[in-house]
Amino acid sequence: MSQKKYRVIQWATGVVGKTALKHFIENPVIELVGVYVTNPEKVGKDAGELVGLPATGVIATNDVEKIIALNADCVLFSPQRQDVDMVCRLLRSGKNVVSPAGPFLPNEWFAEAFDKIDAACREGGTSYHGCGIHPGFSGDILPLTLTRLMNRIDRIEIIEVIDKLRNPMIYVEVMGFGRDPAELLAKPSRSPEAPRHFQQSMNTLAEGLGKKIEKVTTRLEVSAATEDIPYPNGVIKKGTVAGQHYEWTGWCEGAPLIVYHFYWTMGDNVEPKWDNGDSCYRAVIHGDPPLELRLMGGVESDGRRPFHGLPWTGLLGATAVPAVCDAKPGVLTHIELGVVQPRGLVRPA
Ligand SMILES: NC(=O)c1ccc[n+]([C@@H]2O[C@H](COP(=O)([O-])OP(=O)(O)OC[C@H]3O[C@@H](n4cnc5c(N)ncnc54)[C@H](OP(=O)(O)O)[C@@H]3O)[C@@H](O)[C@H]2O)c1
Structure with a gap:
């Protein structure tokens, strides 16, 4: 098998990026050549230190021009928010881009973004792939x-099931837990636009079956806290929102064909208690x-299974880099990419 090495830049080091x-x-098939960070406390640190590993000699920078000037095959682009213009700059500079920040799979709502990305790919002779657990894999x-x-x-x-008490992060406030x-x-x-984001996945699945999603309908139900629920940033008061079930249904030929459920x-x-068990898809x-x-993730020492959605998103991107x-x-959807054959995974611990 080929021992080809791929020169890679990691852009941003949140949970996914780390x-x-x-x-x-x-x-062993990857050579890390650069790390871009925004957090001033991370600037100047060795990449290894950022993830609890020995020094690599690659120093984290917040200098975009330095990153653009690097000779690299690929950038794993995982900033907090989507940045199509920066993706295009990287593509034009001759670097392939894999991005969990999206966009993921072309649909009518993201046509402009994909037109820009497609043009940048042509200019740079490069490829773009949007990755992630959902959208990008589970749906x-x-x-x-x-x-x-x-x-x-x-x-x-x-069906996405997440126990946010075990994985609160920013989403507790963003998703409105604790509201009336x-x-x-x-x-x-x-946001009312969120289903469009996930319709990128729905379309891929439907079109993969030779069908078309004609409309998406939405439904929301909530559950309330039966007692005060403390979490690291505060308390969800008894009687306020402590559970949310979003349901988005993709219709085909007058009937529901694909239904995405999100139980958080x-x-x-x-x-009410939905009794979905541990976090899973x-x-x-x-x-x-x-x-x-x-x-689902493996059982941890407390007998429960963690939600691995964020690390899985990083790994889905990282393992696609060689392919x-x-x-x-050009733009590489799952269909163009075909069966991804990861490299370098089978190795001694
Ligand atoms: N498709 C999926 O299934 C899926 C799932 C999860 C996440 N995602 C996406 O993956 C991306 C990374 O997720 P994450 O959980 O790792 O995100 P995160 O922890 O919230 O943030 C990622 C990093 O972005 C950098 N950053 C912070 N503020 C920024 C700003 N104003 N502008 C640009 N960059 C900024 C920081 O990098 P430094 O710390 O290095 O400075 C931060 O650590 C997000 O875009 C998220 O939406 C997709």
């Missing part, structure tokens, strides 16, 4: 792969024969 950075340092390439086990499909349900239930139902925290709760003391395909797959570098220039 996971990818650790992978790049440890993977598209994973169920599309599972459909090979079906004789007939009636409906596909993808009636007020949240009247004005949901999740702050622990177990909520009513569940793919349920109704039809002949019915199928169910549960994707993206080797592919022909």
Whole structure:
């Protein structure tokens, strides 16, 4: 097998970026050549130090021009927010880009972004791939792969279950936990545009089956805290929102074909209780024969399974890097990328 090495830059070191950075340092087919950070406390630090590994000699910088000037095959671009113009600059400078910040898969809502990215790919002779757990995996390439086990499909349900008490991060406030239930139902925290974002995945799955999503309908239900729920940044007061179930349904030929559920709760003391068990993704395909797959992290010392969505997002990007570098220039959806064959994963611990 080829021992080809890929020169890689890690752009931003949040949870997703740190996971990818650790992978790049440890993977023998990758040569880490640069790290871009925004946090002044990280500037000047060795990349190894940022992820608890020995020094690598690669020093984190906040100087965009230095990063652009580097000779690299690929950038894993994982800033907090999408930045299509910066993605295009990197592509034009001759670096392939893999981005969990999206956009992911071309659809009517992101046509302008993809036109820009496509033009930058042509100019730079480079490729772009949007990656992530959802969108990017659990609601598209994973169920599309599972459909090979079906004789007939009636409906596909993808269920995301996250215990936010174990993974609070910024999302507790952003998602409106602790708000008044009636007020949240009247004005949901999740933007009305969010389904368009996930329709990138829905379209990939539907089109992979030779079908088209004609409309997406949405539904929201909430559950309330049955007691005060303390978490690292505060307290979710009894009676306020402690669970949210967003349901987005993609319709095809007058019937629901793909349903995405997002169950986010702050622990177990909520009513109604949805009893979905530990954090996971569940793919349920109704039809002949019915199928169910549960994707979850391994059991930890407390007997529970953690939510690995953010580290998985970093790894889905990092493991796609060799395939993206080797592919022909342009926007690479799952369909163009084909079966990704990761490199350097099988190695001594
Ligand atoms: N598709 C999916 O399934 C999926 C899942 C999870 C996340 N994501 C996306 O992946 C990206 C990374 O997620 P994350 O959880 O690692 O994010 P995060 O921890 O919130 O932030 C990532 C990093 O972005 C940098 N940053 C902070 N403020 C910034 C600003 N104003 N402008 C530009 N960069 C800034 C920081 O880098 P430094 O600390 O290095 O300075 C920060 O650590 C996000 O865009 C997120 O939406 C996608």
